[in-house]
Amino acid sequence: xxxxxxxxxxxxxxxxxxxxxxxxxxxxxxxxxxxxxxxxxxxxxxxxxxxxxxxxxxxxxxxxxxxxxxxxxxxxxxxxxxxxxxxxxxxxxxxxxxxxxxxxxxxxxxxxxxxxxxxxxxxxxxxxxxxxxxxxxxxxxxxxxxxxxxxxxxxxxxxxxxxxxxxxxxxxxxxxxxxxxxxxxxxxxxxxxxxxxxxxxxxxxxxxxxxxxxxxxxxxxxxxxxxxxxxxxxxxxxxxxxxxxxxxxxxxxxxxxxxxxxxxxxxxxxxxxxxxxxxxxxxxxxxxxxxxxxxxxxxxxxxxxxxxxxxxxxxxxxxxxxxxxxxxxxxxxxxxxxxxxxxxxxxxxxxxxxxxxxxxxxxxxxxxxxxxxxxxxxxxxxxxxxxxxxxxxxxxxxxxxxxxxxxxxxxxxxxxxxxxxxxxxxxxxxxxxxxxxxxxxxxxxxxxxxxxxxxxxxxxxxxxxxxxxxxxxxxxxxxxxxxxxxxxxxxxxxxx
Amino acid sequence: xxxxxxxxxxxxxxxxxxxxxxxxxxxxxxxxxxxxxxxxxxxxxxxxxxxxxxxxxxxxxxxxxxxxxxxxxxxxxxxxxxxxxxxxxxxxxxxxxxxxxxxxxxxxxxxxxxxxxxxxxxxxxxxxxxxxxxxxxxxxxxxxxxxxxxxxxxxxxxxxxxxxxxxxxxxxxxxxxxxxxxxxxxxxxxxxxxxxxxxxxxxxxxxxxxxxxxxxxxxxxxxxxxxxxxxxxxxxxxxxxxxxxxxxxxxxxxxxxxxxxxxxxxxxxxxxxxxxxxxxxxxxxxxxxxxxxxxxxxxxxxxxxxxxxxxxxxxxxxxxxxxxxxxxxxxxxxxxxxxxxxxxxxxxxxxxxxxxxxxxxxxxxxxxxxxxxxxxxxxxxxxxxxxxxxxxxxxxxxxxxxxxxxxxxxxxxxxxxxxxxxxxxxxxxxxxxxxxxxxxxxxxxxxxxxxxxxxxxxxxxxxxxxxxxxxxxxxxxxxxxxxxxxxxxxxxxxxx
Numbered sequence: 001x002x003x004x005x006x007x008x009x010x011x012x013x014x015x016x017x018x019x020x021x022x023x024x025x026x027x028x029x030x031x032x033x034x035x036x037x038x039x040x041x042x043x044x045x046x047x048x049x050x051x052x053x054x055x056x057x058x059x060x061x062x063x064x065x066x067x068x069x070x071x072x073x074x075x076x077x078x079x080x081x082x083x084x085x086x087x088x089x090x091x092x093x094x095x096x097x098x099x100x101x102x103x104x105x106x107x108x109x110x111x112x113x114x115x116x117x118x119x120x121x122x123x124x125x126x127x128x129x130x131x132x133x134x135x136x137x138x139x140x141x142x143x144x145x146x147x148x149x150x151x152x153x154x155x156x157x158x159x160x161x162x163x164x165x166x167x168x169x170x171x172x173x174x175x176x177x178x179x180x181x182x183x184x185x186x187x188x189x190x191x192x193x194x195x196x197x198x199x200x201x202x203x204x205x206x207x208x209x210x211x212x213x214x215x216x217x218x219x220x221x222x223x224x225x226x227x228x229x230x231x232x233x234x235x236x237x238x239x240x241x242x243x244x245x246x247x248x249x250x251x252x253x254x255x256x257x258x259x260x261x262x263x264x265x266x267x268x269x270x271x272x273x274x275x276x277x278x279x280x281x282x283x284x285x286x287x288x289x290x291x292x293x294x295x296x297x298x299x300x301x302x303x304x305x306x307x308x309x310x311x312x313x314x315x316x317x318x319x320x321x322x323x324x325x326x327x328x329x330x331x332x333x334x335x336x337x338x339x340x341x342x343x344x345x346x347x348x349x350x351x352x353x354x355x356x357x358x359x360x361x362x363x364x365x366x367x368x369x370x371x372x373x374x375x376x377x378x379x380x381x382x383x384x385x386x387x388x389x390x391x392x393x394x395x396x397x398x399x400x401x402x403x404x405x406x407x408x409x410x411x412x413x414x415x416x417x418x419x420x421x422x423x424x425x426x427x428x429x430x431x432x433x434x435x436x437x438x439x440x441x442x443x444x445x446x447x448x449x450x451x452x453x454x455x456x457x458x459x460x461x462x463x464x465x466x467x468x469x470x471x472x473x474x475x476x477x478x479x480x481x482x483x484x485x486x487x488x489x490x491x492x493x494x495x496x
Numbered sequence: 497x498x499x500x501x502x503x504x505x506x507x508x509x510x511x512x513x514x515x516x517x518x519x520x521x522x523x524x525x526x527x528x529x530x531x532x533x534x535x536x537x538x539x540x541x542x543x544x545x546x547x548x549x550x551x552x553x554x555x556x557x558x559x560x561x562x563x564x565x566x567x568x569x570x571x572x573x574x575x576x577x578x579x580x581x582x583x584x585x586x587x588x589x590x591x592x593x594x595x596x597x598x599x600x601x602x603x604x605x606x607x608x609x610x611x612x613x614x615x616x617x618x619x620x621x622x623x624x625x626x627x628x629x630x631x632x633x634x635x636x637x638x639x640x641x642x643x644x645x646x647x648x649x650x651x652x653x654x655x656x657x658x659x660x661x662x663x664x665x666x667x668x669x670x671x672x673x674x675x676x677x678x679x680x681x682x683x684x685x686x687x688x689x690x691x692x693x694x695x696x697x698x699x700x701x702x703x704x705x706x707x708x709x710x711x712x713x714x715x716x717x718x719x720x721x722x723x724x725x726x727x728x729x730x731x732x733x734x735x736x737x738x739x740x741x742x743x744x745x746x747x748x749x750x751x752x753x754x755x756x757x758x759x760x761x762x763x764x765x766x767x768x769x770x771x772x773x774x775x776x777x778x779x780x781x782x783x784x785x786x787x788x789x790x791x792x793x794x795x796x797x798x799x800x801x802x803x804x805x806x807x808x809x810x811x812x813x814x815x816x817x818x819x820x821x822x823x824x825x826x827x828x829x830x831x832x833x834x835x836x837x838x839x840x841x842x843x844x845x846x847x848x849x850x851x852x853x854x855x856x857x858x859x860x861x862x863x864x865x866x867x868x869x870x871x872x873x874x875x876x877x878x879x880x881x882x883x884x885x886x887x888x889x890x891x892x893x894x895x896x897x898x899x900x901x902x903x904x905x906x907x908x909x910x911x912x913x914x915x916x917x918x919x920x921x922x923x924x925x926x927x928x929x930x931x932x933x934x935x936x937x938x939x940x941x942x943x944x945x946x947x948x949x950x951x952x953x954x955x956x957x958x959x960x961x962x963x964x965x966x967x968x969x970x971x972x973x974x975x976x977x978x979x980x981x982x983x984x985x986x987x988x989x990x991x992x
Contacts, residue, residue, distance in 0.1 A: 025925035032928060057821035062813050065928060066828045066859060073822035078851075079575045104821055174787075291670075317558045325553035325600055326569035332562045338834045355574075363562060429521035432528060432561060 001193045005208050006154050011215040023222035024063045030229045031068050034098055039232060040144045040343075041100040043225070046108050047151030048188065049181040050161035051211035056151065057104050059218045060225075070095055074105035083297070083356035085401040086110070087135065091350040096342035097143070107132055112195050116187040125191075129198040131393070136204045138390050142344045145232040146204040147225060150196060151211040155185045259453035260468065264411050269473035282482035283322035289489040290323045294357040296496045299403045301354065302485065303365045306410030307448070308438045309420040310471045311478075315410065316361055318478045319485065323359060333364040345369060345387075346394055353398070366391055367407075370455050375447045388458040399463030404492045407464065408481055409452060410471040414445055497689045501704050502650050507711040519718035520559045526725045527564050530594055535728060536640045536839075537596040539721070542604055543647030544684065545677040546657035547707035552647070553600050555714045556721075566591055570601035579793070579852035581897040582606070583631065587846040592838035593639070603628055608691050612683040621687070625694040627889070632700045634886050638840045641728040642700040643721060646692060647707040651681045755949035756964065760907050765969035778978035779818035785985040786819045790853040792992045795899045797850065798981065799861045802906030803944075804934045805916040807970045811906065812857055814974045815981065819855060829860040841865060841883075842890055849894070862887055863903075866951050871943045884954040895959030900988045903960060904977055905948060906967040910941055 011019075034041065043060070045053045057071055072093040081089040087107060095101025111128040114120045120128075136146055153161060162178050181188065200206045207224050211217045270278070293300065302319070304312040320328055331352050340348040346366060354360040369387045373379040379387075398405050412420075421438065424430040441448070460466040467484050471477040507515075530537065539556070541549045553567055568589040577585040583603065591597025607624040610616045616624075632642055649657060658674050677684065696702045703720050707713045766774070789796065798815070800808040816824055827848050836844040842862060850856040865883045869875035875883075894901050908916075917934065920926040937944070956962040963980050967973040 021925060028925050028928045054821040058813075058817050061816055061826065066809070066812075066826055067830050069828075071821065071825065075822050173791075295669075313562070316562075317554075320557055321554050325550040325567065326571050329567065330557065330562050332565075334563050429517060429524050432524045 001196065002152050002154075002189060002208070005152055005210045007210060008212065009210055009216050010213040011219055013215070016215040016219065019219055020222075023219065023226065026226045027063050027222065028065055030226060030233070031065050031100070033233055034100070034229060035068055036098070037233060038097045038143050040095045040097045040139075041229060041232075042095060042139070042144060042146045043100060043102045044106045044108070044146065044148040045102060045104050045151075046106060046149065047209075047211065048153050048158055048185075048192075049178050050158045050165065051151035051153045052161075052214060052217065053104060053151055055214060056149070056218065056221055057102055060102060060221070063222065064100070068099045069102065070099065071102040071104065074103065074109065080355065083299075084353050085397040085403070087397060088350060088353055091347060094139075094343055094347065096339065098342070107135065108195060108199075112188070112191050116184055116191040118187075125194075126198070129195060131397075132199050133201060134389075134393050136199070136201065138386075138393070139344060140203045141386055144344075145228060147228045148199075148204060148206045149221060149224070150192070150206055150208050151217065152208060153211050155189075157212050158182055158185060259449050260456050261411050261449055261452060264468055264470050266411070266413050266416075266470050266472040268470045268476050270475040270479060272475070275475040275479060278479045279318065279482070282479065282486055283318070285486045286319065286322040286482060286489070287324070289486060289493065290327050290359060292493055293359075293404075293489060294327060296493055297356040298493060298496055299354040299356055300359040300489070301362070301398055301403055301405045302359065303362045303367065303405075303407040304410070305364060305367050305371065305408070306469075306471065307412050307417055308441055309417050309424065309433070310410035310412045311474045312363055312410055313433075314474060315408075315478050315481050316363055318482060319361065322482075327357075328359040328361060329354065330361045330363060333362065333368060346390060349394070354403070356402075365407075366394070367455060367459075370459075371448065371451050372441075374451050375444050388455075391459055392461060392464075395459070395461065395464040399461075402496075404488060405464040406485060406488050407460075407466045408469055408484075409456065409466060410469045410477055412471045414442070416472045417442065497692065498648050498650075498685060498704070501648055501706045503706060504708065505706055505712050506709040507715055509711070512711040512715065515715055516718075519715065519722065522722045523559050523718065524561055526722060526729070527561050527596070529729055530596070530725065531564055532594070533729060534593045534639050536591045536593045536635075537725060537728075538591060538635070538640060538642045539596060539598045540602045540604070540642065540644040541598060541600050541647075542602060542645065543705075543707065544649050544654055544681075544688075545674050546654045546661065547647035547649045548657075548710060548713065549600060549647055551710060552645070552714065552717055553598055556598060556717070559718065560596070564595045565598065566595065567598040567600065570599065570605065576851065579795075580849050581893040581899070583893060584846060584849055587843060590635075590839055590843065592835065594838070603631065604691060604695075608684070608687050612680055612687040614683075621690075622694070625691060627893075628695050629697060630885075630889050632695070632697065634882075634889070635840060636699045637882055640840075641724060643724045644695075644700060644702045645717060645720070646688070646702055646704050647713065648704055649707050651685075653708050654678055654681060755945050756952050757907050757945055757948060760964055760966050762907070762909050762912075762966050762968040764966045764972050766971040766975060768971070771971040771975060774975045775814065775978070778975065778982055779814070781982050782815065782818040782978060782985070783820070785982060785989065786823050786855060788989055789855075789900075789985060790823060792989055793852040794989060794992055795850040795852055796855040796985070797858070797894060797899055797901045798855065799858045799863065799901075799903040800906070801860060801863050801867065801904065802965075802967065803908050803913055804937055805913050805920065805929075806906035806908045806967045807973055808859055808906055809929075810970060811904075811974050811977050812859055814978060815857065818978075823853075824855040824857060825850065826857045826859060829858065829864060842886060845890070850899070861903075862890070863951060863955075866955075867944065867947050868937075870947050871940050884951075887955055888957060888960075891955070891957065891960040895957075898992075900984060901960040902981060902984050903956075903962045904965055904980075905952065905962060906965045906973055908967045910938070912968045913938065 045056055047053055061069065061071060070093075074089060074093075077089065090103075090107055093101070093103075111120070111125060111132075115125040140146060159182060162182050165178075166175055196206050196208070207220075209217055209220050209224075290300075304316060306312050316330060320330060329352070336345075336348055349362075349366045352360055352362075366387075369379060369391070370384050374384045395405055421434055421442075424434040456466045456468065467481075469477045469480050541552055543549055557565065557567060566589075570585060570589075573585065586599075586603055589597070589599075607616070607621060607628075611621040636642060655678060658678050661674075662671055692702050692704070703716075705713055705716050705720075786796075800812060802808050812826060816826060825848070832841075832844055845858075845862045848856055848858075862883075865875060865887075866880050870880045891901055917930055917938075920930040952962045952964065963977075965973045965976050
C-alpha cells in the first residue's frame, strides 16, 4: 500500500507561496460556516516517526482561527486515565460541535504500537480495529466529521529524518524511543497497513500523504481538509436529518402486547421483621464487598431505571447507606448542560465513569435515550434505534475494563403508581417529587412498556445484565436489589 | 475550645422521629428556592476520626433531593492532581450555582494532618490557613455559601468508636490509619483548634457539633443547614448586588493621564535579516528549554494580552512553532459556556492549568475581568476591583507550585492599530479577524489605557511579572517575547 505513494512528490517554494494564501482563506471561511453548524470535526494526525506530524499540527494552528480549534496530544496516560476504559481519555477531549479538534496521537496509536511490538495477538488487534470502526461510525452518525491523515516516509527517508532531528531533543528517552521505532520500521509498516485497510470506511476514509517534502505535505493536508469539510457541510445543509439505514436485529417482542414486565410477579412482599433482618445482613455484606472491591481496584456501575415513584431513590439510599461515603458517587441525571449538548449524548455519561475501586450509582441513565426520549419523541427514530448498539458498545468497554455493571428496572403496577402519587401529594416532604410531568407520563404507560421491553431485550448482555425488580412492595424490592448486587460483586471479585 | 462542647447532649428516638419530617420538608423547600438563585452551597464535613462524618454525608443524601446535590470525597490525590497546585482538585469539583456540594474532606484536611504529624512548620501552617481564608472570602464574595461543620468526639469516645468500627473494614490499611490518627489525638486536637480559630470568619463561620449521639448530631446538622441557607437566601433576595467594602491598596496611577504604556519606546524595530537570525536562535533555544522543562516536570503558563491587532496571534505562533506540539496547548479565551458561568469566573481558567512539564499559552486570559469586563461594564466595579487580589492569589498558587508564569501585554500606537485594521480588511484571510467590535473598542482607547495601567501596577508580582512589549514592529516584538521567555525558563530551570 505505502509503496504506491512513494513518488517523491514535491512543491516548489514559489508554488507554495502562491497557493498558501488561498488555502488559508478557505480554511477560515469554512471555520466560519462550521461554527454555525452542529458538526464537530476531528482531525487525526498519525503516521510514522519522523514524518513531521508535529509540523502539521503547528501549520494547522498557524492557518486557522485558534478560537474554534483545539489541539490535544495523547501521550502518556495519567493514572486517572489508566483507571478507566481505554477510550475515556479520548472522550474527555472530544471537540464540541462547531469546532475542530486536532488529535496528535489517537485511538490508533496504542493498538498499532502494541501489535507492532508483538505484545498483542492478531485477534486482539482485529477486535480493537473493529471497535474503532464502531466508534467512528457512532460519532459520524452523530454528525461528526473525522478526517484521518497518515503521514508516510520510506524507511530510508525516516532514518535520515531521525538522524537530522537527533540534536533537537534534550530528552534522551525520546531519542531512544525514536530509534527503537525506526528499528521496527517493517513491523510498523505491516501493522499500520492492516490497521488502515480495516478502518478505511466510506464515512471516514484515510488520507495517505507522502511526507518527504514539507510543502507538499502541508498543502495536501490543507486541501483535503477543505474538501472534506465543504462536502460534509453541503451534505449537512442538504438534509439536516439524513435518513440512516437502520441496521439492527429484528426484535419480535417490540410490538407484542405481552411484554417482559407482564411476567413479573408483583405480589412478592416481605414482612417488616424479615425485611429488617435481611437489610442488616445484606448491607453489612455490601459494605464489606465495597471495601474489598476498592483494595482489588474493581469499580462498579449501578444503573437505576423504573417507573415514576417505583422507589429508585429509596432503593439507592439503602445502598449508599451501606457503603462508606468515600467509595460511592450518585449521579442524578438531569437536563444536559450546553457543554453536554455540544457532544454525543454518551459524552455526559463517560464524564462520570468511576475510577478503579469506586462505585457510581446512576439515578436514571443513558437509557433515557431509548425510554423518555423515544416515547416523547425527543430523539428521532433513527437516533434511538442506533442507541441500542451504541449503549452495548459503551457497556462492553466498561465490562472489558473490569467494571462491574448492574442495571435495575424497578417495576410497579399502574394502580400502585397511582396510590403512590396520591400519597406523595399528601406528605409535605414528598410533594417535590410529584409534578405534572409525572401525571402526563402515566398516560404513556403502554408506550413505555413497549420501550422497556425492547430495551431489556436488546441491551441485556452477559457483561451487563438487566434485573427486573418487582417493586409493588418496597421492602421486597430493596432486599432483592441488595442481594443481586452482593452476589454480583462476590462473583466478580472472586475472579479478580 | 472542644471541652466546651463535650456536654453529652442526646436526642431520644421519639424526639428524632417527631423532628425529622419537619427538617426534611424544610431542606427540600430550601433546595427548591436555591435552584432559582445564583448561590452555590459548599458543605464542608470535617472532624475527628470516628465522629461519623460518613454517616452525616449519607444522612444528607437521604434527606435532600439528590438532583441538586453532589457529594465529593477528597481522598487520595491522583497524579493529575498532584501535578497541579494543591487547590486544583477542589476547584474541579466545586458545585455550580443553585446546587449543593458536600465535601467529605476539604482544603482543611491536608494542612491539619501535615501539621499534626509535624511535617510542616508553624509558619507554613499559618500561611496555609491565611490562604484558606482568602479562598473562602473569594467564593463568598461570588455569592457562595460555605457551611463548615466540625464533628467532635472526646478522646475516650473516639477510642471506643474506633474499636467498635474495627470490624467494618476489610481494608487493613484503613484500620491502621485510623489507629495512627487516634494515637495522635492530642496533636490533632491542638492543631484543629488553631485551624478553626484562624478560619472562623463572619462570612463563613465554623459549626462545632458534638458527635457522640448520632441523632443529636444529624438533627443539628439539618437545622444549621436550614438556618444558614435561609439566611443567605433572604440576604441575597434583599439586595441582589450587596455593596461590598472594597479593600484594596490606593493606586495613584489609576487616573493619571500618563500611564505605563506611554513610557514604552514604540520606535524599536528589527531588520529582516537580523530578525531571521535571532528567530532561529531563540526558537531553537526555546525548543530545547521546553524539553528540559518537561524532564524536570516544570510547567509554564504564558499569558498574552494586548490591543486588538497588536499581534498576539502571530507572536504565539512563533512560540508554538518552536515547541514540540505535544508539549503545549493554546487556550483561546472565548465566551464562557453555561457550565463556566455557573462558577466563579476563575473556574474556567483553573480547568486548563497545565500538568507538570507542559506549557499552556493563553490567548487572552483571566485579565479580561479587569480589561474588557471593566471597560464595557460587564462586571460591577466591586467585582473587578476585588479581582486584582483574586488574580494575585491565583497566580501565587501557580508560582508556589513551581509553574513558571509570564505575562505579556503587547503595546501598539493608535495609528499603528488603524493601519493594521485597514490592512486586515484588504487581505482575504485576515478579514475574519476584524469585526465591528474591534472598531468600537478603538473608541475606548483611553479607558483601556487606564485599565491596563492599573492592571500592570496591581498584578505585576515577583512570581508573575508583566512584560510590556513594544509592538509597532512585529519582528521586534516577537524576538523580545522569545528572549524573555527563554531567559525566564533558563533562570527557573537552573533553580530546579
